[in-house]
Amino acid sequence: TQLLEQSPQFLSIQEGENLTVYCNSSSVFSSLQWYRQEPGEGPVLLVTVVTGGEVKKLKRLTFQFGDARKDSSLHITAAQPGDTGLYLCAGARNTGFQKLVFGTGTRLLVSP
Amino acid sequence: SAVISQKPSRDICQRGTSLTIQCQVDSQVTMMFWYRQQPGQSLTLIATANQGSEATYESGFVIDKFPISRPNLTFSTLTVSNMSPEDSSIYLCSVEPGGVYNEQFFGPGTRLTVL
Numbered sequence: 213t214q215l216l217e218q219s220p221q222f223l224s225i226q227e228g229e230n231l232t233v234y235c236n237s238s239s240v241f242s243s244l245q246w247y248r249q250e251p252g253e254g255p256v257l258l259v260t261v262v263t264g265g266e267v268k269k270l271k272r273l274t275f276q277f278g279d280a281r282k283d284s285s286l287h288i289t290a291a292q293p294g295d296t297g298l299y300l301c302a303g304a305r306n307t308g309f310q311k312l313v314f315g316t317g318t319r320l321l322v323s324p
Numbered sequence: 325s326a327v328i329s330q331k332p333s334r335d336i337c338q339r340g341t342s343l344t345i346q347c348q349v350d351s352q353v354t355m356m357f358w359y360r361q362q363p364g365q366s367l368t369l370i371a372t373a374n375q376g377s378e379a380t381y382e383s384g385f386v387i388d389k390f391p392i393s394r395p396n397l398t399f400s401t402l403t404v405s406n407m408s409p410e411d412s413s414i415y416l417c418s419v420e421p422g423g424v425y426n427e428q429f430f431g432p433g434t435r436l437t438v439l
Contacts, residue, residue, distance in 0.1 A: 243425040254328070254416050254430030255367070262425060300366060304426040309355050312426060317366040 215239055216301055216315035224321045225291055233286040233299055233318045241303035244284045245312070246275055249298040291322045326351050326421050328431035336437045337407055344403045345434045347417035352397035355420040357428065358390070360413045367416065373400050407438045 219234045235244070243262040247255035259268050261277035261284060268275045272295075274287040284301055301315040327350040337343050347356065355374055359367040371379040371392055379392040393401045404411050414435050418428040 245425070245427060251363075252432070252435075254418070254432050257427055257429065260425045260427055298364060302428075307424060307426075309420060309422070310426055311357065311369055311372055312428060314367045314369075317364075319364055 215313045216303055218299075218301060218315040218318045220318060221316065222319045222321075224323070227292055227322055227324050228290050229322075231288050231291060231320070233288075233320075235284045235286075235301035235315050237282050237303065239303075239305070240281050241305060241313075242281070242307055244277055244281070244301060244303045246284070246286055247300045247302065249300065250296070255298075255300055288320075291320075293322045293324055296320055296322050326353060326419050326429045328417060328419060328429060330415075330417060330431040330434050332434060333432065334435040334437075336439060338439055339408055341407055342403055342405045343407065343436060344401050345415055345417075347400045347402070347431055349398045349419050351421065353419040353421050354397070355422075356394065356400045357418045357420070358392065358400075358402045359416040359418065361416060361433070362413055370402070370415075404436065407436075409438045412436055412438045 216237050245260045246258045249255040259275045264279045264281045266277045272289045276285045299318045302312040329348045331346045358370040361367050369382050370385045371381045373379045373392050373394040375394045375397050389405055391403045414433045416433045418430040420428050
């Protein structure tokens with residue numbers, strides 16, 4: 213059972229467009245992370261959000277954690293070809309050493 | 325953070341053989357994880373490997389098929405045994421250095437093709 217559903221599954225846009233990726237669950241998470249993975253590489257951590265309603269910005273990327281800590285979103289402004297990759301959200305149910313629950317993934321293709 | 329390397333980066337193997345994948349970390353870490361990933365898709369956790377204890381396998385994965393070693397705090401191996409074409413996938417190791425929020429750092433992956 214996949215506890216974290218991402219939408220859309222695939223997104224193909226032109227350079228300069230804006231986009232939002234959603235990560236939804238019926239479960240509460242103590243923290244949620246976003247990773248980006250490029251072909252031939254492992255996922256790279258972009259951000260961790262831990263407080264309900266929290267908003268974090270990383271240059272053109274804006275991450276939000278839902279008030280109830282069950283969902284999150286990633287908004288990219290003025291997408292660039294370098295943003296192309298697989299975006300994964302991942303949640304931790306508790307604090308302390310534990311495995312993560314990974315989302316279903318969103319493949320983003322930004323064309324010049 | 326942590327820097328993780330994996331060997332081999334890719335391999336093509338014959339059905340019925342076994343392949344051992346190595347994962348080396350540049351610092352001591354308690355928890356290491358092994359994942360499987362089909363290209364363009366999400367990650368599936370195979371097992372959690374803690375030094376000094378038996379690996380904990382997820383549902384659908386068994387030790388006879390995917391034996392794991394964790395001899396020290398910087399190294400682990402995953403063996404894919406008696407391979408079939410269905411084992412063709414990307415295998416990734418990751419570590420959790422021990423921050424509060426369970427952040428993981430990944431190796432570059434091993435792309436396995438079984439003929």
